[in-house]
Amino acid sequence: MAPKTTIAKLDRELSAEEKEAFHREAEGRMKTFSYRKPPQQRAAKDVVLLGNTSLASVLVQVVRDGGENNLHYHTGSDTCWFVIKGRVRFYGVGNKVIGEFGPQDGIIMPGGARYWFEKTGPDELELLQVIAKDSTKPFPMAGAYDRVNLEPAKAWMDDDPALQVYEKAPR
Helix, strand or coil: CCCCCCHHHHHHHCCHHHHHHHHHHHHCCCCCCCCCCCCCCCCCEEEEEEEECCCEEEEEEEECCCCCCCCEEECCEEEEEEEEECEEEEECHHHCEEEEECCCCEEEECCCCCEEEEEECCCCEEEEEEEEECCCCCCCCCCHHHEEECCCCCHHHCCCHHHCCECCCCC
């Protein structure tokens, strides 16, 4: 594997051969994917990982009744949410409505922004989740490990230790 190279360094310090090796190594890591709604695994929510790199993760969350999450934020990632099917309502602090979105609508949630969401309407919600990771704060997968809860976890979250991190009360 070629050494880590930044784009700024690419044009200034690399020879033509090193630059070509940089491109070929990156092109060797390209991944294709397709999405098909999975058979229901959990009662309230299923999560499908479509692809993962060192800087981004792409998932689909299938949310059913009871699959809403709790008020939380992320410390090492920004997330883009995009509705494939169904409807979702995002809330901020004090249950203030941030927005309600249907198919082909979405929201970009910067790291540190406090939010939660719920499915609205009778249909299952399918949400595309694109997570841009902070490369200076490594964590193993998607964004769960940089997640900090501000309210108690929902019942469906009980079996995932990554969803059990809480903010300490201020001193």
